[in-house]
Amino acid sequence: PILYLTTLSEPLAKVVKYLQRYDFFDENRMAGDIIYDEVGTELAEEGVSALVTKVRDRIKALSPKIIVIDSFKALHDIAPSLAAMRRVVHDLAGLLTAYDTTAFLVGEYAEQQMATHPEFVVADGIVEMVRQESGMRDDRFFRVRKLRGSGYREGLHALQLTSAGVEIYRRLVTPRDPPAYSISRERLSTGVTGLDKMLDGGFWRGSTTLLGGPTGSGKTTIGLQFILDGIRRGEPGVYVHLEENPTQLAYLVRGFGMDPAEPDLHLLYHSPVELQIDSLVDDMFRLIRSNGAKRIVVDAVGDLVTAARDSQRMHDYLYALSQHFAVNGVTAIFTFETARPGLTGGYAIDAPFSHLSDNILLLEVDVEQAESRRKLRVIKTRGSAHDPRVREVEISGDGVQIR
Structure with a gap:
């Protein structure tokens, strides 16, 4: 059994009341496998030195493999001195070792108390x-x-x-020793008419691409075309959207003639309001592992930057993410908002890891003319002879086309 000793004078009924709200709660286990025992009142009367005796008696009677003492820090309030508490901690550690019992000592400690309280010295x-x-x-x-x-x-x-x-x-961290993997020489179609030609045949498998542009320039549409093209070729894909409303994105998918419930299409939404980047990456990796996804789009990087709140953390995060994709042969597109929309030449490329990406594509919107015109230029392609010319972009019911 597991022995749970509380020093806080909390009745079992109160503990059960709150525990039963959780999915893992099992009333039957509370009746036999977990023994709840309140010792706070006894220790307040007999002194903190009585703890070791009480634990020894319960070990002999119950033979628990795990003991939880909550709150251990509260014992300091009834100990006459730090020296007395130190003796209790040392005696308790010896007792637990002798009986091969694992203990969890729970408490609300301040940072400075970790350097002075004896339980932190003996703890494994x-x-x-x-x-x-x-x-x-x-x-x-x-x-x-x-x-x-x-x-x-x-x-x-x-x-x-x-x-x-x-x-x-x-x-998410990058291994100290970079994992060895074979660089694929396979090209993947972008799914966008005219773009493969600009990229000398498409994206290398396992590459990472930054796709930048102002609002309304076509970033989401290009990302969806890339994912849906892969699905039509038998490659599952993940579209991570942090800004686009899920209902709106499903509408766009239907516009391309595909059911949003398609088994190989995985639309992963996380709200940018309470975004936790490590939770997001856990969901991404889970989908990639469970569904064998080989294409992924993250829309947009700016929300990740805001959630990370630290430029170095963001750099390390995106670097580790791109390395993970490369090792596993997952081809990725990260979209980002350009800093200066409305100009056609002289865009500021303020992407968080532009130097780490394999490709950089930049969408532009010319609003100086009577009619807005979209353009695309390839800034960088690793290992490819790309077309350096600026091309016209058309968006219709069929998606994006490069002229």
């Missing part, structure tokens, strides 16, 4: 749940500070509380 592992203010919202993170005898991924990992309980999303 230290994990921390962090809350950070970000404007009008709070972000939750999980961090491993210590894990004796084991390697672990450092830094802050996104944490969310859902009906399933606590969900943790590992921070």
